[in-house]
Amino acid sequence: MSEHLRYAEGGEVHLDFHGATNTTIDFIISRYGVEAMDAIFKKVGKDVYRSIHDDLVAGDTGQLVRHWRHFFSRENCDYDIAVGDDEIVLTVRHCTAWHHVAKLVGTPSAHFCDQTSRTNEGMAEGSPFAIDTEITGPGSCRQVIRRRA
Amino acid sequence: MIPSDHFTRFYNEVFKFLESQGEEQLQAYFLAISKNQEKHILELIQTKGLEGMEEYWTHIKIEENCDMDIDRNEDRLELRMNVCPSLSKVMDNDAEPMGRYCDHCAGWIGPIFDKTGYHLVYDVIDRKKPQCVMRVFKDAAKAKEAERDVKLLMGWPGHKIG
Numbered sequence: 110m111s112e113h114l115r116y117a118e119g120g121e122v123h124l125d126f127h128g129a130t131n132t133t134i135d136f137i138i139s140r141y142g143v144e145a146m147d148a149i150f151k152k153v154g155k156d157v158y159r160s161i162h163d164d165l166v167a168g169d170t171g172q173l174v175r176h177w178r179h180f181f182s183r184e185n186c187d188y189d190i191a192v193g194d195d196e197i198v199l200t201v202r203h204c205t206a207w208h209h210v211a212k213l214v215g216t217p218s219a220h221f222c223d224q225t226s227r228t229n230e231g232m233a234e235g236s237p238f239a240i241d242t243e244i245t246g247p248g249s250c251r252q253v254i255r256r257r258a
Numbered sequence: 259m260i261p262s263d264h265f266t267r268f269y270n271e272v273f274k275f276l277e278s279q280g281e282e283q284l285q286a287y288f289l290a291i292s293k294n295q296e297k298h299i300l301e302l303i304q305t306k307g308l309e310g311m312e313e314y315w316t317h318i319k320i321e322e323n324c325d326m327d328i329d330r331n332e333d334r335l336e337l338r339m340n341v342c343p344s345l346s347k348v349m350d351n352d353a354e355p356m357g358r359y360c361d362h363c364a365g366w367i368g369p370i371f372d373k374t375g376y377h378l379v380y381d382v383i384d385r386k387k388p389q390c391v392m393r394v395f396k397d398a399a400k401a402k403e404a405e406r407d408v409k410l411l412m413g414w415p416g417h418k419i420g
């Protein structure tokens with residue numbers, strides 16, 4: 110398993126970008142439909158996160174787990190990751206992004222969490238793994254990496 | 259969650275999609291983002307003018323990890339971006355950068371200055387270099403004069419250049 114972390118960041122975080130993401134989701138969906146937004150998120154998963162995508166295709170989940178730890182910690186989320194023999198489970202109890210947007214606009218887009226579900230699908234496309242995202246409540250979710258049957 | 263650190267790379271993908279749909283779609287998106295940004299900056303400009311702008315960008319300089327010099331005098335505010343973190347991340351990217359990525363900046367802030375009676379002169383210098391100079395003037399004639407020294411002048415929705 111590699112120790113690589115291609116997309117690490119340092120310094121401050123600018124949470125207001127999540128508000129711009131929310132605006133973008135509403136803009137794209139209102140003009141082009143959910144399919145267009147989904148396609149953009151899948152491209153983010155596959156092209157922007159190409160290094161993670163390539164690792165998953167090669168059967169290596171290590172970088173994705175490190176990526177989750179790095180960014181969910183940077184954004185001060187309440188989360189944990191359980192690495193088991195058959196599955197890896199990321200449980201997010203308090204998503205900083207969702208709650209920050211709720212503070213800015215009241216109610217985040219109904220499709221706000223699609224950025225997670227579809228980007229995960231894009232990263233896993235063509236790999237031996239599936240990443241399923243279950244929204245468990247407002248600003249909480251469960252993301253599970255499993256080998257495809 | 260797409261981390262806030264990576265919003266700019268997501269933004270870049272959105273720009274590429276919208277550019278493929280036509281220029282007017284990109285301009286409409288800049289206006290939507292501009293409207294979103296009003297909640298962060300409009301009142302500061304309306305109540306404190308150039309000082310409010312300085313307050314906003316001082317906060318941005320810290321949160322977005324900008325290498326940027328801010329200079330304000332009675333007539334104008336100048337932001338000199340020495341290393342723009344936004345374009346830097348888009349260029350250090352596994353996906354292809356959108357050629358006109360820099361256009362979004364004047365695209366969202368220009369309409370806000372239009373609403374508040376200030377005059378923007380946005381010099382991107384070179385779309386492939388993460389540096390730019392933004393000047394905001396109280397006086398329209400001084401802004402017009404400043405446009406003479408610009409290398410690559412940006413327009414925005416409602417303010418086309420050339």
